[in-house]
Each structure stands twice: as structure tokens, then as C-alpha cells.
Amino acid sequence: MSGVVRKFRPPNRLSMLVKASGGKRVKEALEAADAALEPLRAPSLAILDAALADIEARFGPAAGAGREGEGFQDLYALSLRIIDVAGFLPESSVDQAAVSLCALVDHCAEAGAWRWDAVDVHVHALRLLRGGALEPDQRKAMIEGLNKVSQRRLEEA
Amino acid sequence: MREPLLAAARLNLEKVETLLVDDSVASLNLLAQVLLGFGVKSIARADSARAAQGLLKERTFDLVISATNMAGVDGYELTRWLRRGALEANRYVPVILVSGHTPPSQVFKARDAGANFTVAKPITPRVLLERILWAAREDRQFIECDTYLGPDRRFKNEGPPPGIEGRRRDDLKGELGQPSGVNLSQDQINDMMKPAKVKL
Numbered sequence: 001m002s003g004v005v006r007k008f009r010p011p012n013r014l015s016m017l018v019k020a021s022g023g024k025r026v027k028e029a030l031e032a033a034d035a036a037l038e039p040l041r042a043p044s045l046a047i048l049d050a051a052l053a054d055i056e057a058r059f060g061p062a063a064g065a066g067r068e069g070e071g072f073q074d075l076y077a078l079s080l081r082i083i084d085v086a087g088f089l090p091e092s093s094v095d096q097a098a099v100s101l102c103a104l105v106d107h108c109a110e111a112g113a114w115r116w117d118a119v120d121v122h123v124h125a126l127r128l129l130r131g132g133a134l135e136p137d138q139r140k141a142m143i144e145g146l147n148k149v150s151q152r153r154l155e156e157a
Numbered sequence: 158m159r160e161p162l163l164a165a166a167r168l169n170l171e172k173v174e175t176l177l178v179d180d181s182v183a184s185l186n187l188l189a190q191v192l193l194g195f196g197v198k199s200i201a202r203a204d205s206a207r208a209a210q211g212l213l214k215e216r217t218f219d220l221v222i223s224a225t226n227m228a229g230v231d232g233y234e235l236t237r238w239l240r241r242g243a244l245e246a247n248r249y250v251p252v253i254l255v256s257g258h259t260p261p262s263q264v265f266k267a268r269d270a271g272a273n274f275t276v277a278k279p280i281t282p283r284v285l286l287e288r289i290l291w292a293a294r295e296d297r298q299f300i301e302c303d304t305y306l307g308p309d310r311r312f313k314n315e316g317p318p319p320g321i322e323g324r325r326r327d328d329l330k331g332e333l334g335q336p337s338g339v340n341l342s343q344d345q346i347n348d349m350m351k352p353a354k355v356k357l
Contacts, residue, residue: 003248003302003303004302005300005301005302005324006300006301006302007298007299007300007301007309007338008298008299008301009246009298009299010249010299011249012249012251012291012293012295012300013219013250014173014220014250014251014292014293015175015293015294015295017169017170017172017219017293018169018173018290018293019169019173020169020172021169022169022171023167023168023169023170023171023196024165024167024168024169024195025164025165025166025167026162026163026165026166026168026286027164027165029168029170029194029196029282029286030282030286031193031194031195032193032195032196033190033191033193033194033286034194034282034311035194036190036191036193036194037187037190037191037194039190039283040183040186040187042191043183043325044183044187046331047183054201070302076226076250077226079257079258080181080226080257080258080278081181081183082255083188083258083278083279084181084183084184084187084257084278084279085183085184086278086279086280087187087279087280087281095278096281097280098257099257099258102258103260104255106260125351131203146235154184
């Protein structure tokens with residue numbers, strides 16, 4: 001079909017099903033979803049804490065010279081694990097710190113070199129934010145600072 | 158402008174055949190619980206894109222929600238494959254990709270793979286429900302060409318990128334000049350776009 005562009009409107013079964021009689025009101029659906037999530041709160045926070053502990057052990061200052069051999073993809077995956085379940089800490093900004101860490105790891109992987117000072121700042125920040133003792137303006141300032149750190153590329157650092 | 162969620166609006170997701178794909182068990186569980194809360198009764202789970210491909214070759218789904226970052230085949234590749242290689246009945250199914258890290262490059266990648274929407278993790282029921290309803294009310298046409306099959310990516314009618322000749326009949330030809338004359342006031346614009354009743 002070289003060069004040919006076809007434009008068409010396929011049937012959307014989802015559209016037809018959603019309009020069927022019965023079902024729930026949006027408000028009820030959202031409340032039911034919140035209630036259904038509640039049993040997962042404790043195991044999810046355990047996953048978050050385990051991922052954070054893993055990051056500290058393998059990529060934090062305590063890891064020493066051993067962290068040089070760690071893979072970019074591993075830290076990226078651990079950060080994503082935190083983001084997956086961070087919805088249970090909605091006001092903590094933990095998810096935003098983990099997103100910033102993902103961006104940092106992306107840049108490090110592109111450059112092929114770690115920026116350990118920047119990684120350390122993120123690891124400390126994640127621990128502080130998880131502790132939940134910071135005021136909203138402190139959390140906001142911290143996330144802004146992390147984003148500045150993670151957006152700087154190696155050549156600018 | 159897409160419609161926001163209205164608390165009193167009614168929806169029925171009971172018979173929606175849904176496929177969830179994520180290699181993170183925790184994330185898969187969260188998504189499944191949210192959908193159960195929405196009233197979805199039929200939820201198939203796949204813990205890898207390969208497992209999802211097996212299901213998409215055998216069963217018909219009404220909605221696919223997949224993670225992007227997965228070991229092996231990722232969510233982008235899965236979506237591209239789905240648009241071409243799945244059962245005919247699944248090729249046009251709404252696909253919502255969920256991702257923990259959504260820089261513009263990843264969102265464009267999702268769009269170019271043929272996904273309908275991208276949702277940033279952590280998942281919140283409100284945002285997910287809103288995207289499901291957007292997918293249900295999808296008014297974009299599908300585009301099929303050598304390099305792409307999926308919802309129309311040029312839904313904003315911004316025309317082809319600068320310097321590239323448009324392939325569509327309704328793409329304007331020729332060079333665009335610089336704007337001339339002073340800007341119209343908002344009232345003048347309103348009069349041109351939407352004539353209003355006046356009292357004489």
C-alpha cells in the first residue's frame with residue numbers, strides 16, 4: 001500500500017458498552033475504586049520502602065565503590081517501582097522525587113557516566129520525603145531543586 | 158476540549174472485556190482493583206507483553222491498558238504490534254499506556270505507536286476513569302499508512318510540519334506569508350465566529 005493513506009472510523013465497542021443501561025454513577029465508581037484500593041495500602045507501602053532501601057544500599061553513598069558497577073536500568077526500574085505505588089502517599093511528593101531520579105538516570109545513561117552527587121541528593125530527598133515531616137513549601141522547594149539537578153546534563157555539571 | 162468527569166454521570170463498564178499488561182505485579186494489582194471498583198467484571202492480566210500478545214491473538218478485548226516500561230517487549234512495541242498483528246477485532250481497540258516517567262519523548266513515542274492516551278503513574282482512579290471515558294467517546298478517525306496505524310495524530314488540525322508537503326487533500330499548498338494588519342479585538346473575533354442577537 002506504498003504511499004496510500006486510509007482514513008476511517010472503526011467501530012468502538014467500548015463506546016457502545018459504556019452507554020448500556022445500569023452501571024454506576026461516576027461518584028460511586030470513584031468511591032468504590034478508592035475502597036477497593038485500601039487493602040493494597042500496606043503491601044504497597046512495604047514495596048515502596050523495600051525499593052527505597054534497595055536504592056540506598058546499591059546506589060547510595062553507603063554502597064561505596066561498589067556502586068560504580070551498577071546498571072542505569074536497575075536504578076531506573078527501582079525508581080519506577082516507587083512511582084507505581086506512590087499514590088498511597090499523595091501529599092508526600094515522593095513520586096515527583098522518583099520521577100526526577102528517572103530523568104537523572106536517563107541523562108546519566110545517555111552520557112554513559114554516573115553523577116553520584118546528583119544521585120545522592122535524590123536518595124536523601126526520597127528518604128526525607130518518605131518520612132513525611134516536611135511542610136508543603138519545603139517539599140515544593142525540594143522538588144524544584146531536584147528537578148534543576150536532574151535536568152542538568154553531564155557537560156553542564 | 159475533552160469533557161471533564163461529572164459526578165452524576167452514569168457509566169456501565171460491567172461488560173467491558175479488559176486486558177491489563179504490566180510486568181510489575183504491584184502495579185497490575187492496583188490497576189485491577191481500580192477497575193473492579195469501576196464495575197469491570199472481566200479483567201485479563203498479562204505480566205509481560207509476550208503473554209499479552211498470546212491473549213490478543215485468541216480473545217477479543219474492548220480496552221487495553223498497558224505499562225510502557227517492561228523487560229523484553231515494551232508497551233510501545235506491544236501497541237505497534239497490536240495495531241497490525243493482533244486479531245482483526247483487536248486492532249482498533251482503545252489502548253491506554255501507563256508510565257511512571259513521561260517526558261515528551263516518551264509521550265510522542267506512545268502516540269506514534271498508536272496508543273489513544275498516556276496516563277502518568279501513580280495511577281489515580283479519577284484520571285484513569287476520565288481517560289477510559291475519553292477512549293469511549295473517541296471521535297478521532299484511524300489513519301492507516303505504511304508507517305502508522307492508529308488514531309489520527311493530527312487531531313488539532315495544525316497542518317503538516319513546516320517545510321513538509323502535506324499528503325492530505327485538505328492540506329494547504331504553498332508558502333505561508335507573514336501576518337498583516339493589526340490584531341482583531343476579541344469582540345470583533347466573536348462577531349465573526351458567533352454572531353450574537355442584538356436588541357434594536
